[in-house]
Amino acid sequence: MEALKExxxxxxxxIVIQAVQDALAELNPRPLKxxxxxxxxxxxxxxxxxxxxxxxxxxxxxxxxxxNKSLVDADRLDEAxxxxxxxxxxxxx
Numbered sequence: 001m002e003a004l005k006e007x008x009x010x011x012x013x014x015i016v017i018q019a020v021q022d023a024l025a026e027l028n029p030r031p032l033k034x035x036x037x038x039x040x041x042x043x044x045x046x047x048x049x050x051x052x053x054x055x056x057x058x059x060x061x062x063x064x065x066x067x068n069k070s071l072v073d074a075d076r077l078d079e080a081x082x083x084x085x086x087x088x089x090x091x092x093x
Contacts, residue, residue: 035071038063045077045086060085 036044041061042052055061060080064071080086 034074035064036074036077038070038072041072041074041077044074045081047086055086 038052039049042049045052047055052061056063061072061077064073077086
């Protein structure tokens, strides 16, 4: 009887572990897109293209080059806004 309990425990353990991992993954989903194109980035922070590249020139925003692609880390961009390194502008007409 004890051997049967151990056998069943070994059989069920990986299934339970996987179910718990799946449940935790659903609670804390990863962002769908962690990197933005420069155009998506300046639209996200609501600044003009010129202002965006001025911030890049000052080193406030870092552009990552992967092959011929330019990308901006979305997390770093949001941190810069939160720390007031970048101010979001609202254009009123």
